[in-house]
Structures are given as C-alpha cells and as structure tokens.
Amino acid sequence: MVFNMLKIRSIKSAGWKRMGVYFVLSAVLIMNANLFAADDIPDYFVPPPPFSEDIFPCSDCHADMEVNETRRELDAHEDIVLKHAEGQRWCLDCHNPNDRDRLRLVSGQLISFEESYSLCGQCHGTIFRDWKAGVHGTRTGFWNGTKQYRLCVHCHNPHSPRFQPLEPLPPPIRPDDLKFTQSQGTEIPKNPLNSISKPESNHAKEKH
Amino acid sequence: MPKKNTKNPCSKTVRRRTFLKGAAVGLASFALPPAQADATFWESFFQKHFREMNEDELKSVMTRLEEEYREEYDVQFNIKATKPIDGVQYGYGLDLSRCIGCRRCVYACVGENNQSRDPQIHWISVLQFEKGHKWVNIFEEATKYYNPNEVPEEEYFYMPVQCQQCENPPCVKVCPTKATWKERDGITVVDYNWCIGCRYCMAACPYGARRFNWGKPRVSKEEYNADVHYLGNRPRYKGVVEKCTFCIQRTREEPGRYPACVEICPVGARKFGNLLDPHSEIRYCIENKRVFRLKEDLNTSPKFYYFFAT
Numbered sequence: 029m030v031f032n033m034l035k036i037r038s039i040k041s042a043g044w045k046r047m048g049v050y051f052v053l054s055a056v057l058i059m060n061a062n063l064f065a066a067d068d069i070p071d072y073f074v075p076p077p078p079f080s081e082d083i084f085p086c087s088d089c090h091a092d093m094e095v096n097e098t099r100r101e102l103d104a105h106e107d108i109v110l111k112h113a114e115g116q117r118w119c120l121d122c123h124n125p126n127d128r129d130r131l132r133l134v135s136g137q138l139i140s141f142e143e144s145y146s147l148c149g150q151c152h153g154t155i156f157r158d159w160k161a162g163v164h165g166t167r168t169g170f171w172n173g174t175k176q177y178r179l180c181v182h183c184h185n186p187h188s189p190r191f192q193p194l195e196p197l198p199p200p201i202r203p204d205d206l207k208f209t210q211s212q213g214t215e216i217p218k219n220p221l222n223s224i225s226k227p228e229s230n231h232a233k234e235k236h
Numbered sequence: 237m238p239k240k241n242t243k244n245p246c247s248k249t250v251r252r253r254t255f256l257k258g259a260a261v262g263l264a265s266f267a268l269p270p271a272q273a274d275a276t277f278w279e280s281f282f283q284k285h286f287r288e289m290n291e292d293e294l295k296s297v298m299t300r301l302e303e304e305y306r307e308e309y310d311v312q313f314n315i316k317a318t319k320p321i322d323g324v325q326y327g328y329g330l331d332l333s334r335c336i337g338c339r340r341c342v343y344a345c346v347g348e349n350n351q352s353r354d355p356q357i358h359w360i361s362v363l364q365f366e367k368g369h370k371w372v373n374i375f376e377e378a379t380k381y382y383n384p385n386e387v388p389e390e391e392y393f394y395m396p397v398q399c400q401q402c403e404n405p406p407c408v409k410v411c412p413t414k415a416t417w418k419e420r421d422g423i424t425v426v427d428y429n430w431c432i433g434c435r436y437c438m439a440a441c442p443y444g445a446r447r448f449n450w451g452k453p454r455v456s457k458e459e460y461n462a463d464v465h466y467l468g469n470r471p472r473y474k475g476v477v478e479k480c481t482f483c484i485q486r487t488r489e490e491p492g493r494y495p496a497c498v499e500i501c502p503v504g505a506r507k508f509g510n511l512l513d514p515h516s517e518i519r520y521c522i523e524n525k526r527v528f529r530l531k532e533d534l535n536t537s538p539k540f541y542y543f544f545a546t
C-alpha cells in the first residue's frame with residue numbers, strides 16, 4: 029500500500045496528464061482492494077457461513093450441469109429473491125460459473141465462502157473498513173480479548189441485504205398504569221427477551 | 237487569623253460511625269432486646285463505606301451478603317468486587333443511524349443486571365423522536381412508550397439513553413452520604429448498603445438515568461443472574477437508587493466481555509472500549525465518525541458518544 033502511494037506520488041510529480049494519473053490510480057486501487065483484502069483481516073474468529081440446510085457444496089448438483097450464462101429467471105432456488113441492485117447484477121457476477129463452491133471477485137480472483145467479506149467489500153468499501161476496525165456489525169466476545177467477528181452474511185441476506193423490520197419488545201409501564209401487584213403470591217413477570225429467539229442473525233429464518 | 241471557635245458544636249466533626257455507635261448503643265439498650273439483636277444485624281448496621289474497607293472486611297461483608305441473599309432469594313450468588321483495570325477508561329458509542337428502536341438492549345440489560353420485574357425498572361430508555369427533530373437534548377419532546385407492530389417506523393428515529401458515565405458527574409456531587417462515586421475507570425457506582433434513598437442524585441442527573449426502587453425489587457428465581465458485582469448487579473433493596481454500570485461485572489474482567497446491550501443489539505448500533513487505547517473501537521468511532529455527546533453545554537462531559545456512521 030505504502031509502496032503504491034509512493035508510486036502515485038512520483039507519477040504525479042512527473043507531470044503526467046490528469047487523466048493518466050487517475051487511470052493509473054484507479055488501477056492501483058483496484059489491485060490493492062484485492063491484494064490487501066484477505067491479509068488485512070484481523071485474525072479473529074469468524075463463524076462458518078450460514079448456509080441453508082443441505083445446500084453446500086454447490087458442486088453436488090452443479091458439477092454435472094452445463095453452465096448457462098444467459099441472464100434469466102431460474103427454475104431452481106425459487107426461495108431466492110434478488111433485491112440487491114438487481115438491475116445491474118445476477119447470479120454469476122458473484123458465483124463462479126466453473127467452480128460453484130467458490131465465489132468470484134470482479135478481478136476474476138476466486139475466494140471461498142468463508143471469505144465472502146472480500147466480495148461485499150468490493151462495493152461497500154467504507155463499511156468494509158469499519159467492519160475490519162470492529163466498528164460495523166454486532167460486537168460479541170471480549171472487549172480486551174478475543175472478539176467475535178461475523179461475516180456480512182450472518183446479518184444481511186446477500187440477495188436481499190436490507191434488514192427486515194422487527195417487532196419491538198414491550199414499552200415500559202407508564203407511571204399512571206403502575207399497579208401494586210406486590211402482594212404475596214402474585215406472579216413475577218418474565219423477561220420478554222427470553223421468549224424470543226436471540227437475534228444472532230436478522231434473517232436466520234430466511235434462506236439464501 | 238481569628239482563632240477557630242472550637243466551642244461551636246457545628247464546627248466539630250463527629251464521624252458518622254462514632255455518632256451511630258453512640259446512638260445505637262443508647263437506643264439498643266431499650267429499643268432492642270439484646271437477644272434479638274443477632275450478629276449479622278449489627279454487622280450490617282456498622283458496615284463501613286466501601287472505599288474504607290480493607291480486603292478482609294470486604295470479603296466478610298460479601299460473604300454475609302451472599303448468605304442473606306441465599307436466605308431471601310434461594311439463589312447462590314457469587315459476589316465479586318473486581319477492581320478497576322489500570323490504564324482503562326471505559327467509553328461507549330451508539331450509532332443513531334443504525335438503531336431501530338427494537339428495545340432488545342433494554343431487556344438484555346434487565347436480565348443481565350437483575351433489574352426488578354415488578355415494580356418494573358429499566359436502566360435503558362429508548363426515546364423515539366420525530367424525524368427532522370432539531371434538539372435531541374429535549375427529552376420531553378420524545379416518547380419512550382411507542383408501541384407499533386414493527387420498528388423502525390418511517391417517520392421516526394430512536395435514541396437510547398442510559399447512564400452517560402460523566403467525567404464530571406452531578407449525581408456524585410449531591411449525594412449526602414457519598415453512597416455514589418466515580419471509580420478510577422470512569423464508572424459511576426452506587427453502594428446499595430450506603431444509599432439512604434433521598435433521590436437527590438435522580439434530581440441532579442440531566443439524563444434521567446437513575447432509577448429508584450419504590451417497592452421491594454422482584455425477580456423470579458430462575459431469571460436471576462448469579463454472577464454479580466458488589467457495585468453493580470447484586471440484588472438491590474427497597475428504597476435505593478440504581479443505574480447502568482457499563483456491566484461492571486463483565487467489563488472489569490480480564491478478558492472482559494462486552495456489556496449485555498452491546499452484544500444483543502441486532503443492528504450492531506452499540507460500541508464499547510477503552511478510551512485510553514488508541515486502537516480501540518471507541519477511539520476509532522471518535523476519530524472517524526461525527527460524534528456528539530448529550531447536553532454538552534452542561535459540562536458533565538459524558539463518556540457516552542452518539543454518532544452517525546455511513
């Protein structure tokens with residue numbers, strides 16, 4: 029990265045035309061995005077990707093199928109609704125046509141599903157940066173020890189990443205509605221959080 | 237310089253303990269038959285201030301409390317009094333552009349910190365403001381009683397408020413018994429055995445973060461969190477004040493878990509870390525996001541930062 033910065037500076041000082049500089053700059057940046065993506069990730073625990081049941085490895089079905097690269101309505105994976113810049117994208121922009129068990133970056137580089145953050149980070153650079161710093165995403169683990177990181181797809185459905193609305197837990201009791209239920213034998217109300225499934229992942233029930 | 241009038245009884249300092257001892261001996265002689273005055277009664281009556289106790293005294297107090305709690309709640313609590321970690325000042329961040337007002341944090345806190353279920357006590361209030369509202373400082377213009385079927389609602393934004401762990405806490409200044417104070421790591425704590433329930437601190441807190449036990453706190457036995465800190469989530473008494481401690485029972489450990497509200501938030505709006513560590517998450521937020529603190533003009537200097545992430 030530093031090396032590239034130096035390069036950019038020296039190009040600039042050489043007095044190249046602006047356009048040329050930008051071209052080189054963007055090329056360098058794209059290269060960088062891929063190169064530093066993986067080794068810049070802190071060595072934190074990332075739980076395995078949340079696959080729907082029995083869906084992985086994809087090659088189980090796809091190995092014997094012919095690759096059809098035309099954009100079309102699929103007659104499989106009906107549960108998947110693409111709502112993620114669907115005008116500009118379809119399956120094979122992220123899924124690798126020749127080796128279905130891996131994902132594909134725009135550069136053509138193949139990555140495993142465990143490393144899907146590199147794929148998301150191609151477009152969502154600022155969020156990727158915050159995530160690496162431990163600032164984007166739900167934090168669990170130890171603040172002064174091992175932190176637990178999640179993949180983007182643990183919380184966002186990659187095919188439809190926007191969070192679904194949630195039912196809020198009950199509002200506090202208004203002082204006016206306070207009743208003195210403190211007599212012996214009245215039941216103590218339970219914590220309503222214990223009756224909902226913990227939001228380990230916002231779309232846990234949906235498949236993707 | 238005029239000689240100090242030592243005759244004036246007001247200028248004489250009588251230590252609380254000395255006074256109580258005298259008064260108690262006097263009273264006990266006729267008010268309480270000696271047979272009824274068992275040892276633990278006197279022990280709790282003469283319990284020293286938390287910060288004046290040495291290790292042994294603290295230990296025996298905690299053992300006594302564990303016993304009292306076991307008798308009362310039928311739960312074996314593990315009370316600890318973990319000290320602040322050197323070089324740590326806790327700081328908190330809350331991303332207002334993420335919060336959806338789902339109140340998961342409110343009830344995670346209730347569970348972790350043994351807040352009374354009846355009468356109800358919540359340390360966190362999630363305020364709902366209309367979008368475009370200019371002054372989040374004016375809590376009166378928000379509501380915490382919103383209850384739609386689903387959140388977030390289009391026209392509103394949400395701002396959870398809890399103890400802001402001020403650097404300059406007004407609640408501490410007004411406490412007449414020094415039952416609340418700021419610890420070395422920046423957490424303001426309450427000793428429930430020292431609080432007399434005058435509620436001055438509640439009046440002084442500009443954030444409405446303190447709660448009063450109007451009745452005897454009630455939690456069902458199976459919902460008690462038995463891992464408790466003396467200055468945090470141990471069972472409270474009727475008539476004492478309590479508030480958020482940044483989960484002191486979790487965060488003071490090495491390694492220390494994140495506070496319960498941080499862990500539960502489904503949208504990851506809550507951030508936590510050491511303000512003195514330049515690589516901590518909270519420092520990253522302060523340095524890279526547009527942060528603000530509530531009611532900054534009051535010079536309370538909270539260690540709770542609100543921000544808007546991209």
Ligand code: SF4
Pocket residue numbers: 334335336337338339340341342362394396500501502503504505506
């Ligand atoms: S859990 Fe998170 S999103 Fe829900 S109200 Fe609390 S801070 Fe907001």
